[in-house]
Amino acid sequence: MIHQSDEGPGPATPGDAIKIRARGINVFYGAKQALFDVSLDVPEKSVTALIGPSGCGKSTFLRCINRMNDTIAGTRVEGRVELDGEDVNDRSIDPVVLRARVGMVFQKPNPFPKTIYENVAYGPRIHGIATTKPELDAIVEKSLKRAGLWSEVADRLQQPGTGLSGGQQQRLVIARAIAVSPEVILMDEPCSALDPIATARIEELIDELRNQYCIVIVTHSMAQAARVSQKTAFFHMGKLVEAGATGDIFTNPRDGRTQDYITGRFG
Amino acid sequence: MLTWVALLALALFSGATFFAARRKALASVGGRPVGLHSLPGYYGGYVAIWVAIPAALVLLAAAGFGGRLEAGLLRATPAPSVQALDAQQRDVFFDDAVSLSEGRQASESVYEGALKSALDSAVARARHLKSQITYGALASALALACAGAGFAFPRIRPDFRARNRVEGWIAGLFILCSVTAVLTTVGIVGSLIWESWRFFQSVSPIDFLFGMDWDPQIAMRADQYASSGAFGAVPLFIGTFLIMIIAMLVAAPVGLFSAIYLSEYASPLARAVVKPLLEILAGVPTVVYGFFAALTVGPLFREFFNGIGALLIGGGLDGLGQYLSQVQNQMALVAGAVMGVMLIPFVSSLSDDIINAVPQSLRDGSLAMGATRSETVKKVVLPAALPGIMAALLLAVSRAVGETMIVTMAAGLQAKATINPLDTVTTVTVQIVTLLTGDQEFDSPKTLAAFGLGLTLFAVTLTLNIIALRIVQKYREQYD
């Protein structure tokens, strides 16, 4: 029933390399089960979109990858999530290291109430990646440039990050995430709080970042999934219904529910 | 007593008019309430209000101010022998007349000759006045109640807007209640300023605020009124400050770390157990803390320091040893430490609120970056909560400054300008209590000084509160 296909259109052909391999994931919030036996492969250096109606467990799946579910009391995760072949839930894996390797961007931009500079420098500082001021400056500049924000904030790095516009804040948060050079970036509806122009900028950014990172993005917009992703996975009521190359899913879904969802019949 | 009976009778009468008016309203439309502008009860209420309120006000006024009116009238016509008395003796004379007229004990003053007969006639006159006032009030209350009924009854017609009238009265009552809070403030500010002003007539505010000597007891004699040297409040300010600092040194870290642990680490169960326990600590009356400080902590600390002193005597630190072995129960440290304990739940519950107001998304953002919980708290949550926490600490400072019982029971009375926590100091609140307990003339600078201190205390705590509440409000708005 679960169809896997790793080829996709798009400029850079994703390699065969699988970055994240999830097998038989069940997640329980207390007594309530949110994910049922989900297995999914996420390829390296490409964008994978998770789509599905609200409450179907997309965010929950995302949070399994960087173990953010651990921070919610009463949550239980079963199954294996492998990052480069290592089980992230293994006791030898420290969530601190895991989360340094797997960055995350949230639905609502959440810059810390600090300066723009300090926001971006946050990760490098706590992880001890940059020890000197010039090193840190370089990282901040590089990250902001890569997030496409540098030109807009270069002259006001010492102003609070919360003073930026919504779209700028979201790019700041992305810059913050990539400042530690993670291997994977998880994005949970990164554009849902933004206007179309800001959304377009973020989409461009995602497209650029794809060359270097493995990106998993949750989105409610079919068009966005079609635009930015190479692989798409459709979730429904806690189950993974179908996954495959984005082109295939949108033009030729195998499952009736996928068909219904992408044509807007429910969701 | 008579007032209570009259009020009860009034209530019954007003209740009766309520039903009568309702009946009349219904009758006016032939028993069909749809014909009335308002529900029948409103017509009843309208009349009942007019019957009860003015009459009740008169009765209460008579009960509250009748005595003063009586005394005033009595004084208006003094006998010649009484006129010859000096002002103070005259006051005693009239007070005695009133007391005797009510069958109470008079003062120990001895009245002879003309004064004795003047007293007797004054007593008779007081009795007479009292009954005049009482029955006058009763009569006018009765008249007012009837007039109210006479005024309100004829207005009952089907199209009369009884509901709007009654709701108007209710609105008036509402506003009156809301204004009570403002009146309280006016009362506080007014009385403090008025009495302080009288105090500053005899002691200059400069001497009071910047003087280094506090010894109000020696300024008791009339010829020393102007010797304002005894009313220099600086030692009290220093003592208050010292105890406040000690209290905050205990309360701020313990309260803050408790709040952090409770909001960031504790399981729901642990929170459910610990929070009510801290609330108990907050609910313990301050007089209990005072008792604890005076009879448990004080002796304990004294013995501890005396013990250390005994060890040091004769050694290289002989001087310190000598000093420590003579430390008393009433050291600033004792009152400060116990006050700190009292403030722990205050700081922790305020900080807990503040910390919980920091959006979860910031924590998630930090944790998702790979920060540990403590890094998240130290680098994201606390900086975000900082203004709120500062405000909470300011409120705690204001509490510490205004706290009375612990210091009254555990700090000393000696006004010393010292910052040595092992020394005895006194505070503003202790001095207010000391100056005002015990019987003394109200108008002496000694008692008025308490109002000067009260005004200072009020001004300081009010400033702290206003600043703190402002910050908290801004802070809340930021995350709403």
Add this chain to the structure above:
Amino acid sequence: MTETSLSAAQTLRKTVEARLKVRHAQETRFRAYGLVAIFIALSFLAVLLGRIVTQGYSTFVEYSLTVPVYIDPARVDPADISGANFDLMIADQVLARLGIKDDDFGTQSSKVMDILSNDLGFQLLEKVKASPALIGKTVTVTGPVRADGALYYKGEIKRSTPEDERKLDNAQLGWLDRMKATGMVSSGFNSGFLTRSDSTEPEQAGVWGAIVGSTMMLLVTALLAVPIGVLAATYLEEFAARNRWTDIIEVNINNLAAVPSIVYGLLGLAVFINWLHVPRSSPLLGGLVLALMALPTVIIATRSALKAVPPSIREAALGVGASKTQTVFHHVLPLAMPGVMTGAILSMAHALGETAPLLMIGMVSFVPGVPEGFTGAATVLPVQVFIWENASERAFHERTAGAIMVLLVFMIVMNLAAILLRRRFERRW
């Protein structure tokens, strides 16, 4: 490309892992600080309460002496019963029972009187006064041992202390021992502590007067603060338009809630006593002052209870044609009532424990009985604690802790009532 990024990934891991130990140690330490803070706070609570119970529980144990006394007609003049020395009669009786002969100066009997409460003599006097026919008969009286004697029984006064450093000499201690051994003195629950009022003699002092005083004062406070506070809050929350005036009132209320309580005492002194001539030390006066003090808290609690009532209820009521006043009184207020009552009870509990403002308005005076009405002199529980704490007799310290226990029981009952109310009615919609 793959190679470089792979190595970059490995560098990242290495860097992060290098500091991991330090960071986790910091984490553990930080967590420990929190735990220690909570532990400190809770142990303070335990020590505070434990200390009061250990100091105060003995208050509730009373040692009372039962002795039959022959009312010697030779020593009581029926025309002047009050003139007779009943204390001495009792002391002689006790001496006789202990088999001790008194000397001519009455040294022994006065030493006996030192260990017996004068309450015994007083009881005898009352009995004989009530029926003079008792003269010439034998009357049995029961009354407490004097406080120092009780302290000896309770182990507070020890034989090991040198004789000249304690209040009772060896002979008196011996008598006390024998009185207990022979069953003249028996111990029991000290109900007198709860049924008597203040007294200068520790063994006769009780908290009843203070309990009655506190009750009367709280009654005044509640009758004033709760209705006024609820109406004011209702007005501000439901009716008043948001404008400068209501803003001022609101800021005013918030600030009043943080004014030191002693300032309310000054207000009471200046306005209620000196200006309005409300009788000093009276429950009425104390109630007035505490009502003003409690008002802001009641208002704030009521407002938050009203805020918790969902707007849909107001809309529904207004929708069926109820007026604003009807909506508020028939629908919103009843729903908010549990919250309002909880807030009211809690602020009354707070008022019950308040002491400082009452000191300003003359409530520190010695009141050896229940207050005579709302305008009579009264004392209240926390002030009773303060007064006894100041007393020099050691026996009063125990009573202070005992009075605190009574006070805390009242506060706990009120807080429990508030908690139950909150639990019972929590969120009905």
